[in-house]
Amino acid sequence: MTDDRKATVPVWTLATGDVRVPAVTGDEPMTAERLAELRGVLAALADQPIATLEAHPLPDKLDRGRGISLDAASPLAQHLSQLITQSARGSATAATATGGGEALYRMVIPAKVAAQLGQGTVRSMMAKGAKGEIYGSFVNSAGKIVANAKFEQVGTVAAAGAAGGAGATAGVALAGSAALTVAAPLVLMAVAVGMSAHADQKRQRAIERITELLEQLHEDRLVDERRQLEGCRFAIDKATAILLDEGKLGVSLGLDSAAHAIGTALIDAEGRLRGWQSALDNLPEDAAVEIAALAKSFPGIDEDGGTFRTHLELASLAIALQRRVVTLQAVEHAQSDPGNLFENFTRALKRDQKRLDELESGIAGVLVRLSALELARPNGLRPVFTPGEVDRLMRAAHRIRRLGDGVTVDGRTTDVAIEIARDTDGSVVVFPALSVVA
Known part of the structure; x- marks a missing residue:
């Protein structure tokens, strides 16, 4: 996400269990504010953890040394590649955004779900300022989204029982839907590496x-x-x-x-x-x-x-x-x-x-x-x-x-963002998880 571009950005809804995701998005592209509201609604209505994943152009300057690198054969990279391939078949927006292979993916875990991951972990993720504690081009010094992009939902991905386990791959999903095997391991790996x-x-x-x-x-x-x-x-x-x-x-x-x-x-x-x-x-x-x-x-x-x-x-x-x-x-x-x-x-x-x-x-x-x-x-x-x-x-x-100075004794839980830079060869770099201030 950048300050000046007003492109349409694809966004996926990722469920980590075999659940029905409420249809609350509509057919029109969403603003960043509307997307933030959507995450809160999904977290409140769904009985399994819900995350969203956005795909943005890869910034020209990105300090990859602050992240953890994983090659294209790693499970996280493979699950992300599966999601990209499947989505591009049915969405022109997804195909355009991911067609070059390079992209910066931004997974956001809603505050309700983030609270399950440990109070201290989430509380200490606040962006502090200019010393490399803010990564990518998505947020400003206050941790707030600064882009003008519109978001278009291109898919809802859920995990299906045992087939959605960490080792699941496309082709072994239940009910004949390969997409069902992607979300749970993708969310798990992204959260684990980001933390x-x-x-x-x-x-x-x-x-x-x-x-x-x-x-x-x-x-x-x-x-x-x-x-x-x-x-x-x-x-x-x-x-x-x-x-x-x-x-x-x-x-x-x-x-x-x-x-x-x-x-x-x-x-x-x-x-x-x-x-x-x-x-x-x-x-x-x-x-x-x-x-x-x-x-x-x-x-x-x-x-x-x-x-x-x-x-x-x-x-x-x-x-x-x-x-x-x-x-x-x-x-x-x-x-x-x-x-x-x-x-x-x-x-x-x-x-x-x-x-x-x-x-x-x-x-x-x-x-x-x-x-x-x-x-x-x-x-x-x-x-x-x-x-x-x-x-x-x-x-x-x-x-x-x-x-x-800067000490938080009992801070409120916020949404947590995890950014993943993907290169043309399918390898990824996962950056430190960051608290998102609305």
Whole structure:
């Protein structure tokens, strides 16, 4: 989608179960606003998860390094190719949009369905601004659709029982409809890869910040924590590749060892969180706090780096890695029962995400409470501060207030968009999932 083009864009309705999709679209092309309303109606009326898929021209400039690449033989790429081929036979709009092979596909999961995928995962997908956190050309800095394109529905695709499993291919669908085998595995794979890419993007940011902080601290113990966590990435990357090719995970991958290291880091993060919460609870109510007293429980809080901020980033890294592991476990669980594909995925994901959501929310609550504290002048015999002491107090107050910037304690669930760039050879790149603000 671009700012200036006013072309008609094909849009598919994708059901993840063998359900009747309400006929609420009409025959005329839709605006972007009408399409957003349609997703909400479908989510409310259908008893199975409903997604929409749009096909847009591939932008000239696209940073593919931020996504996960899959070759043309991968299940996701094959399911997408099947959908394109089948739709082009019966729709001139679809044939025109997909005829060149290259396109940028945008799958949108409605808020009602996205809520099933874990509160923290969805809440943390908001676009932040100019540092590569917005991808493609579909949304502006607020995450809002900016195009003038019209949307024409070209097909409704549903999964049909066991034939709609992760390994289903065209030609084995029930009732003689090859299209029925596409939606469930396509939605599952797109959501899984988009969430995994998003978590890995957060991992990369956390590693960059931790490295910078540790260069100032020279703290060997924290360096070891970072190395153990970052070393888990290789096992997770291999497991991701195998599962996305519908393979089986084995002990030789080292995923069990990686999960143990991540679990240990999460226990450390939960212990630190309890200590922070206790320290805040013990502060006198409605009274200013001295920096020295605050720094005993939050070491380095008044500095640019400091142990406290490093502990925050280590927790963020552990959460990001664990979200990738949880997604892998949910995919494996879903693929083990092809007849109950998306339901298994969402159920496993929601259950295992709860602990991470609570940890993330707890840390966010600590940061908000810290940012609201009033700092007191140091106690001493001298009645007047030196200019250096005044500057230190002002800098510390500013740094502590900024701890609450961008923190969302209980954000509303929004639609989630996953963009997939498809090349002429059928290979795809799936970009990090992004929350869509209406």
